[in-house]
Amino acid sequence: MSFTWPLDPRDLFVERYPQMTLGLPVDEVDAVRAAVTEMWPDRPGGWVYEWSALAARHAGAGRHRLAAQAYGWAKFPSLADDPKRTALARQVEQYVLAAPDFPVEFERRTLTVPYRGGDATLPVHLMAAPGLPTAAPVVLASGGVDSWKTDLHGMWEQLAFTLPARLLLFDLPGTGETSHLPMTPDSGAEVIDGLVAYARAAGNGKVGHFGISMGGYYSARTGLTGSVDASVVLGGPVERAFAPGRGFAFGMDGIVGNALGFDAVPTRAELDGAFAAFDLRPLLDQDANGPMLVVNGTEDVHVPLEDTTVFEGRRDTRVELIPDTGHCAISRFGEAMALIAPWLKDTLAG
Structure with missing residues (x-):
């Protein structure tokens, strides 16, 4: 059971920015912040879409740990719909790929x-x-x-x-x-x-x-x-x-x-x-x-x-x-x- 709810992504960036920049470069977080305009739709400007795009770029370059971090923000803050659940599955996949280098x-x-x-x-x-x-x-x-x-x-x-x-x-x-x-x-x-x-x-x-x-x-x-x-x-x-x-x-x-x-x-x-x-x-x-x-x-x-x-x-x-x-x-x-x-x-x- 799950549900989406009215949520302004700008509020999440205000609260979570210090946490986001612990694991990802500041310029990348800032770029996603500038691109995101809505929370739930999986399309350009959507939270899961923009974070997943960043994650996919890291994954494609073999930067699996950074990809896992970005997919982690893509599925944030809750597994409320299928795009979020997909982002979690991709996060786990990238994390396992990163593990040999821990x-x-x-x-x-x-x-x-x-x-x-x-x-x-x-x-x-x-x-x-x-x-x-x-x-x-x-x-x-x-x-x-x-x-x-x-x-x-x-x-x-x-x-x-x-x-x-x-x-x-x-x-x-x-x-x-x-x-x-x-x-x-x-x-x-x-x-x-x-x-x-x-x-x-x-x-x-x-x-x-x-x-x-x-x-x-x-x-x-x-x-x-x-x-x-x-x-x-x-x-x-x-x-x-x-x-x-x-x-x-x-x-x-x-x-x-x-x-x-x-x-x-x-x-x-x-x-x-x-x-x-x-x-x-x-x-x-x-x-x-x-x-x-x-x-x-x-x-x-x-x-x-x-x-x-x-x-x-x-x-x-x-x-x-x-x-x-x-x-x-x-x-x-x-x-x-x-x-x-x-x-x-x-x-x-x-």
Whole structure:
């Protein structure tokens, strides 16, 4: 189930430009920005068309990693129609072609995990610094509802070189290559529990979980339940973000509505009903958490500040607010990672 919704592409460029230029040359992003005039039609001036044209040029020249980045923006922000799904398939194709030149050890694998009384399969990526022993910690890591495991490759690569741990990268249910599973609190938690079990058996028994944005919601869950040995929550919604009547900026209602499995633009009441189940207050009221690091920018337009400060004063929990930056501290991302990487390293070694 999926749907398109009214969305001005100019707004997406305003919000995501710093992220776009992390992986692609500024002049190329600027050229696409100047060419795009509409969001959904697959024709000149359309978002998917212009980004895909850039990607195809890189693919034709054998620049597969850049092609994967550009196709990643072509399918952004949601797999709401066939052109977006085609762009995702081409992104995966180009990413696999780029993999032999990655400076890290890399493996693409399909895992089967328990799901709603049966099984679910999902593609994951395993990444580590060259020569890392098998008996090392494993860190689950994911992005959110619109930035997925392949989109964030550059960040994962840097983290792999920093950590004496193997990264297990996955897409949340309702997103990316796991879009066939709807995003609900329980379905996501069940899938992640299966990944945690795999990770414990695959490494030295120590498991961390690093979640970004909506991924941070699920890493907050594993941290609050103590099911992992180290939990990092970067820009994760946990309570106030799901309050009734609260809207999202920059088209996020449509992005989230697609991830939740709606087949048309959800009403406010429908979103409120779906969000009610996500509220982590019952877990926040308990005292079972493992070691946690909770980080965000102070100017987040998506996640209220209280969803970060609510963790202050908990045992085994460190809270860091980065000033003058927004959701997931994206414009000061280096500072965020300078906190996260050493904390993960030390906590998993403890």
